[in-house]
Amino acid sequence: MGVFTASDGYEPTGHEQVVFCQDKQSGLRAIIAIYSTALGPALGGTRFYPYASEEDAVRDALDLSRGMAYKNALAGLDLGGGKAVIWGDPDRDKSEPLLRAYGRFVESLGGRYYTACDVGTYVQDMDVIARETRFVTGRSEAHGGAGDSSVLTAYGVFQGMRAAAEHRWGTPTLAGRRVGIAGLGKVGKHLTRHLLDDGAQVVATDVSERALEWARTTYSQVDLVDDVTKLITSDIDVYAPCALGGALNDDTVALLRAKIVAGAANNQLAHPGIEKLLDERGILYAPDYVVNSGGVIQVADEIEGFNFDRAKSRASKIYDTTRQILELARDEGVPPAVAADRLAERRMADVGRLRTIRLPRER
Ligand SMILES: NC(=O)c1ccc[n+]([C@@H]2O[C@H](COP(=O)([O-])OP(=O)(O)OC[C@H]3O[C@@H](n4cnc5c(N)ncnc54)[C@H](O)[C@@H]3O)[C@@H](O)[C@H]2O)c1
CATH class of the missing domain: 3.40.50.10860 (Leucine Dehydrogenase, chain A, domain 1)
Known part of the structure; x- marks a missing residue:
């Protein structure tokens, strides 16, 4: 390479x-x-x-x-x-x-x-x-560190999911929708809470018995299924991959019943071309690196001296960015993953260019 x-x-x-x-x-x-x-x-x-x-x-x-x-550019970070x-x-x-x-x-x-x-x-x-x-x-x-970044990662995923719901169904809420979460780890747990608070039904799976036990004892209203295949073939409106990368491949996309994918896992698209497959099947994909950027927003805040409220306010903008990407994708007739890359490249070029305006201290 x-x-x-x-x-x-x-x-x-x-x-x-x-x-x-x-x-x-x-x-x-x-x-x-x-x-x-x-x-x-x-x-x-x-x-x-x-x-x-x-x-x-x-x-x-x-x-x-x-x-x-690309992630930092779309997270609005300098x-x-x-x-x-x-x-x-x-x-x-x-x-x-x-x-x-x-x-x-x-x-x-x-x-x-x-x-x-x-x-x-x-x-x-x-x-x-x-x-x-x-x-x-x-x-x-x-x-002086920020601690566990999964708190704002989950919050950001929830914001991205709300934006996708608005784009698809006209209202920025998951109330009354059935959301399937694969992976009840650090992020999946916080995401479950956001979704239940919003009035969604949650169905979930995990390979860890400890994670399943957590769900049974903490949120008895969460439906648990045996594995990811059962999850994605069940009657869900939204799929949230929150375990490992590569969750979206030729096989899973063919089976998927959800109309939206928005989750925390990094590198969800198993290979180039999956974004087109999702598009062809009419599944709205909220790009992973956009909706899961709450974690990097949290650690980036440490550079200024960590302030949770400021970091949370920045993470809430994931809602606007996701909306912008989905609208750009629709207007330009490209999958959201391509629109996200274009928007990131545009910000790097447009804002990066401003450094050519020379300041007095720069020689
Ligand atoms: N934690 C963060 O701040 C953050 C930020 C950005 C992206 N991410 C990504 O989000 C994902 C989740 O992160 P996390 O911090 O919650 O990790 P985690 O390790 O706490 O949780 C992952 C969960 O997925 C489960 N799991 C693993 N394989 C599975 C399978 N095949 N089916 C079902 N469940 C399975 C595990 O048992 C575990 O409970 C990861 O891909 C991570 O890279 C996390």
Whole structure:
């Protein structure tokens, strides 16, 4: 996968900067990828993962950082997109020296990149990294961090779902609708509460007995089904994938009875072309990276000194952004996923361009 040149059927990626960081002593092997700083410093988490090869690690860093640029742009943040990967097994390789070595590399970028938690890294790790760099978010509450981001992620998903309901049925409410949630984890639980408060019926599934038990004891009115196939073939109006990526593939889209898909899971479209399939079946898809941006809005707020009400107010705009995307998709005759990308690219170009208006302090 080339940054400058096409390779393996990939186009040149267009990233601004890709940094390889190595500290042999602690075993650190990290790649920090900055896709764009057009809107501000690049923000994106650090994934600690035992990739099968260096190429897989590079590809993930490049893909994820590009995704963050689009997500941050549509979240209305003055932040660009970046992401880092640490190549290794977090259970075996994570140590204080490794995390602090990584922190020093983040610091060396002088604020072009802010890091946060991702798969394999936790708030406690961010606190360690923060001993070496100022450019870190997702910290523990004891250190001024925002805490569990699933609260605003679920709130944002609910706002995006309301916008999709308005677009489809004319009213921004899920009252009287049947919503199927796949995954009653951190986000799925909060989403259940928002939906029940709004007057929706909820049907859900999870592979974890603990999650199902939570539903039985907390919300006995939630219908539980055995698996995702039973969920998507049941009589639901809205499908909310809140478990793993790739929830929308050729098979599931063919079976799906819902008229709207809006959920928290990242990378819901299993491969390019699924967005067209959804369109052809008349299923309105609220793009994942738009409706699940409440989490990044929450951690981004830490840069200013975390304020929950301010972050929540920003997350409530996910309603307007989703509406705008669905309207653009209808007007331009493209799937919402394509409209979302166009809107993100437009904001990066239009707002990014303003930096060409030179200020006195810039030389
Ligand atoms: N937490 C956030 O702030 C946030 C932000 C953006 C995106 N997301 C994405 O949203 C999704 C959910 O996040 P979370 O924080 O709630 O994660 P989580 O791990 O707390 O919950 C996921 C739940 O899905 C269940 N699950 C796994 N496989 C399943 C299957 N095949 N069928 C049914 N249930 C299954 C798990 O048992 C678990 O209860 C993830 O894809 C995550 O990447 C989360």
